[in-house]
Amino acid sequence: GNSVTQMEGPVTLSEEAFLTINCTYTATGYPSLFWYVQYPGEGLQLLLKATKADDKGSNKGFEATYRKETTSFHLEKGSVQVSDSAVYFCALSRGSTLGRLYFGRGTQLTVWP
Amino acid sequence: EAGVAQSPRYKIIEKRQSVAFWCNPISGHATLYWYQQILGQGPKLLIQFQNNGVVDDSQLPKDRFSAERLKGVDSTLKIQPAKLEDSAVYLCASQGLSSGRDSYNEQFFGPGTRLTVL
16 A cells, blocks of 8 residues: 655754754555644644655755655654744655645654854 | 545534545546544545445445435545444545556545544
8 A cells, every 4th residue: 555654753852953854655656755843723734745766855954865665755844943943744646647646644843043 | 726625523422323525626636535633543444435426335324324425526424323333544645647658646534524423
């Protein structure tokens, strides 16, 4: 089947610290991979995506590389800010264009000044 | 561009009552999804529409949940009768058609409806 496993939170960091949130997946075929973010009081927003192996998605200083050999898509940021405090969801889609998303449980990130 | 609209934002009902949620997708988006997000979990698909046809409703508890998308635009999701375990946030998302073989059309999410069943 299709599933996503991401590291449990909460994650608490000081401003300017390095962030890694681990995500691994199980999927048939060649899925597309995503990170979504949910800021307090807001809806889910796409943060970044990668649609094939070795692609690197990036946005707002966040990066994630699609690693087929390790079935992983870890989220990283070199220097977090207080404004990055949110819940982060790793997700996959079986297709490269349309299709339902399979989400992980989410990881709560809190950044202190 | 207006985003995905949902209403109501919050709803509190007692078990065995009925409730309905409404979603207005982004104009021109053919695909519409309803997801259920239970506290502490990621969203899970309930139903997917392509225009006004159902593409995937395999995870929809059809004995109590129903959904429709008349005219391929707005959609409603209904629960009748509600159970305690239906307490969750119900998310609507819409997606446009692909513009190319290697492109991905983003799913845009609404703010959700938070349902509490007492």
